[in-house]
Amino acid sequence: MKLNELTIKEAREGLKSKKFSSVELTKACLEQIKKHNKDLNAFITVTEKEALDQAKSADELISSGQDLPLLGIPIALKDLFSTKGIKTTAGSKVLENYVPQYDATVVKKIKDAGAVIVGKTNLDAWAHGSSGENSDFGPTKNPWNKEYVPGGSSSGSAVSVASDMCLAATGTDTGGSIRLPASFNNVVGLKPTYGKVSRYGIIAMASSLDSIGHFTKTVEDSEIMLSVTGGKDIMDATTLEKKHEVKPLKKMKIGIVAQYSFMGIDKNLKTLLDNADKQLKKLGANTEYISLPNTQYATACYYIIQPSEVSSNLARYDGIRYGSARQNFGDEAKRRIMLGTYTLSAGYYDAYYKKAMQVRTLIKQDFNYAFKKVDAIITPVSPTPPWKLGEKINDPLKMYLSDIFTVTANLAGIPGLSVPIGFSNGLPVGMQILGPQFSEARLFQIGYAYEQATQWYKQKPKL
């Protein structure tokens, strides 16, 4: 096995027992990037020199007996995370040459945990998109079939992990931007509870929905990453520290959303979901139908709240102090600025934004009620497997509907873990496990049991 194919856990063991060095591990990742980034377009910036320096110091720390959770581990960052001295583009021409003067809290935490930063990954500009095609730096390709989309908006991060260019990568999830590309790439993606991970220093899309998570090869690695990134941050007033109790899977009840059966899920995908359901039952969990009656309004509600906040958050990019002029915004950003400006305008605010916020409260209540009956909920991540590049690019509405199962978790602020459940015509798909706020430990428990039983993560794309 090549070093870059290791999981964090395996690499940590190898580094500790001096089977290999962080420099060797980092070089293996950089080598893989060099070989395949041209085709896959996963990275906007590769920080080779910095990575090798960091790997060298990691090796020194390892030989001096230091033990840090990510010591010497090569990690990629979505290019929405501010990195001091390293340009951070948000996938947009507007910030093509913007170099932050500070590190995002999560970046600082990852660095402090000893990680090696290999580069900044591609994304839909400003994280607006579900396919990765909205990037001003060209679309990222799906490593399982380069004619297909990798899912977005954290497209480069998902692909970098799936194609072993790094061991883990960070992402942001505002309406599914981690879970969707995770499921399209056969990797594990976590959208944590809103408030679990600091947003400070990460370019905001829609502030009340943005969740900061990551991609890993396994559920166990996802847990390691969260142990580093999570926790209260004095720089983010919306962060909280909370714990949730865990119990054995055999005593758990897992909910299946009754309404989703009628929502046009792809046939192959449906079969794979049924298999997953059976697998969980085999593992001892009980599954039952639950109802989320307001779930049908989730997409409409999301596409009012999200552009409203986007329109305000993008106002600072006026080209006066940093970045280039506003005409460099792409179509999708312009569309959302216009939509959001409209829905917040006097006379429309009550009918749109305010109403959407009320619906949001109802969706939260749906989940609160459901989680009184079940410990977790499983749903598809997307209604379809990955689609072809260009297939939905001219139909924004069709594109928006791919978020139909993911936006609810963002509206409710609950965590969602996307885990691989197999392949449809050679393309990976996943399911998401949703739980109450701050129940990440429970999601990892379910995800881990399922992953150990199925081992989908062992399948690698042929590059």
Place this chain on the structure above:
Amino acid sequence: MKNDKYIPVIGLEVHVELKTKSKMFCSCKAEYFGEKPNTNTCPVCLGLPGALPVPNQKAIEWCVMIGLSLGCKIPLFSKFDRKNYFYPDLPKGYQISQYDEPFAINGSLKLKIKNDPFDKTQAFGSEAQARRGHPEQSRTDEKLKIDEEKIIRIRRVHMEEDTAKLIHQGQDSLIDFNRSGVPLVEIVTQPDFESAQEVVEYLKKLQQIVRYLGVSDADMEKGNMRLEPNISLRINDKELIGKLPNYKVEVKNINSFRFVEKAIEYEIKRQEEILNNGETPAQETMGWNEKKGQTVSQRIKEEANDYRYFPEPDIPPIRFTQDQISKIKSQIGELPEEKLKRFQAGFGLSAYDAEILTREKPMANFFEETIIVGKKHNVNPKQIANFLINRDIDINLTLPAQLIQIILNATQTDQIDEKELEKIIDKVLKENPKAVSDYKSGKQNAIMFLMGQVMKNFKEKIDAEKVRILIMEGLR
């Protein structure tokens, strides 16, 4: 300035900059006056991508404190909102402010309206200095007799952040972000003022209160207090009381009480002329041009600006408990109004003296400290008040004990020959046997007569106490 035909309808918005150590949403130093441009900045107050606001607890408490001091209700639930608009001094493209749920609502401030509104030399408008060295004037309380009290209703007190400062240099506009994010409290009244004098009186009171609370220097020259009156005229008709005219002229960003007074008076005249011509003044925003001595139109408002307010998602709503509010209330201390009453009742001061001594808290504190020292030396509060008001006492350079010494020295009698005094006392006692026997039989008054007889023999002022003691010794 009441007008026969029209009654002015004036409301006021005042921005007060708080003197917290750090800014409203970041840990940068809040003081910007005299600082080198762009030295107190960080990702948050520069509005860099990804930066987030974290509210300053102290600033919120101080805002609530101002609200409580103005008799406002403090709702238990409050939140911040985004006010979206573009201007180069606003780095985020929105200002964090409060829209529909401010920290304080529905308060009031009581004004004292003087007898003769045209006599501006009087009372609050005049400085203590003018009176100094004229003790006879300080006794004329009658001049300050309060004619009527007027309540100005306070609509709301809310918290927001200041913008950066634009500096125009030739063709260039430069931005100094040191001021960006400095905590601002906005205090909004109902349109209850009917003259510029009422507005100025209100402003002086408000300035005094925030200085008493120690939450702002309220220094006009440093821009700590910015004033925005809105002015219109209604026809003087009882039927129309409480009804608002169908237009409103706002004058923005005035930084002096004198200018606000001039601007209001100018506007009243200007609008009166327009109304007399049978027209309605335009709804517009003006600025005050001091050089021209007139208001200048900045923009005509056809509709209200659309700021697209919505709840600030980066800051969770603020929930107070009754206990927290009580705790903030307990930190307020004595306000000028209460202090003035206590000084009058407790120390027997005239309204005039009490007003001067309570005008600024350091003076009031100095006065009270001096009273404590004065007690040991038989110097009473009235004497201290007289000295503080009528002599040029710099309380920053004088200690209470030193002031007492000054008072004692000033009231000290001239030096006289001790032997001469004893001789005269002997003589007086011998010449007035009846008074002596009266005193010995218990008539205390007799000693006053004897003292008078002694002091009559001297041209100089002599210490009466000393005379009294010596007489008593002679009588033993």
